[in-house]
Amino acid sequence: MEGIVVFVFIGLAVLSMLAVLWYLFQTVRIIWAYNSLLAIASVIFSPIVHIIFYFMPKDNFDKHEAGLFKKYFLSIGLVALLGVVAAVVIPATNSSDDEIGSFDPDEIETLAYKGDPSAQSRLGAMYYVGRDDVDQDYTKAAEWSQKAADQGNANAQLVLGWLYEDGNGVRQDYNEAAEWFRKAADQDHVGAQSSLGAMYESGKGVRQDYAEASKLYKKAADQGDAHAQFRLGVMYQEGNGVRQDYAEASKLYKKAADQGNGKAQVLLGVMYESGKGVRQDYAEAKEWFGKACDNGIQVGCDQYRAYN
Incomplete structure (x- = not known):
């Protein structure tokens, strides 16, 4: 369940960020036509300059251009809202067993x-x-x-x-x-x-x-x-x-x-010993038998000793 929720939020975040980047490009293009230095500043200090420019008079802009600014700020707001919702929803989908484990x-x-x-x-x-x-x-x-x-x-x-x-x-x-x-x-x-x-x-x-x-x-x-x-x-x-x-x-x-x-480890050693499923390699077989022996498997110990 948690994986699905995270996937959905990632998908929404990607789409929202693409929208922000698109409207950012468009608004910077319009600001450039108005004042190139202001456009450069808007890239460096975005979205601060965008906010200032948003409230500036736009008598020389048509409705489409003025609307781009509103869409840009709307898309930023949606990303921010998405982040807040994700911060609340995703932890809620987690099993609280890990958190419970920290309690006495x-x-x-x-x-x-x-x-x-x-x-x-x-x-x-x-x-x-x-x-x-x-x-x-x-x-x-x-x-x-x-x-x-x-x-x-x-x-x-x-x-x-x-x-x-x-x-x-x-x-x-x-x-x-x-x-x-x-x-x-x-x-x-x-x-x-x-x-x-x-x-x-x-x-x-x-x-x-x-x-x-x-x-x-x-x-x-x-x-x-x-x-x-x-x-x-x-x-x-x-x-x-x-x-x-x-x-x-x-x-x-x-x-x-x-x-x-x-x-x-034992059966892997047997496969290396017999050459079934892998290239026959007695040194590799011995190594895996030794590891099995270290894990307390008696057969592994017996097979390991057979190589000594």
Whole structure:
């Protein structure tokens, strides 16, 4: 939603600025005919000189020329008004979760009890992971996430889906988990797209559908989600839901591996070792196995030691 609003305001701003520049050119041209030095000054000190000239007598100008000045000032006014409106509207479209994150737990809880969905979502997340001086409590995490999720908060919907998926704080229910993931994914939430993709891949809570899983992973992967990039890479490597393509798999593994995904680092090392999807390169394979080992992946450690 925020992206659309920003796009609209940028479009309007560009059109308004083009109008200002056009009318500026026209008014400077007219001022030049009146007095060249004044025209030069109007360019250097615009719009101050324009304002002065606007109030000067224009007996020698026709209605069209005099009207250009009015249009010039109108276009400047529209740009100024657009800036004021944008300054108010764009921040209002932002999720206030980041702002909420700067509050202390007591302030967040106060806002949550007042019904603020962002505060409820934040409080639910705090109870979910146990942070900001709040002890982990899945029951309270589910309670607050449910309140925010019912108000359409995508972050809360994602957390609530995780809770139902794992049976933490609520009775385990894959169908319910998939439903909440879907609600958040429909709002283009990258984490929800990845989580829902995993459910379609495994067939939990939904009918197993590799094609649908790959589509959801693709949406999340394009937004930089490392887990989605890794899983989509696996699907390309195995040919599940997509045409088998080792080169595409290696590209996706590389994206995820660069973000520190240990499993992707292992599989990327395997691809360099075997020469599938990439040029065979044992030194590169060893490097990726070493990085996976540093991330605590035992297979990576075993493969790395095999090169020593």
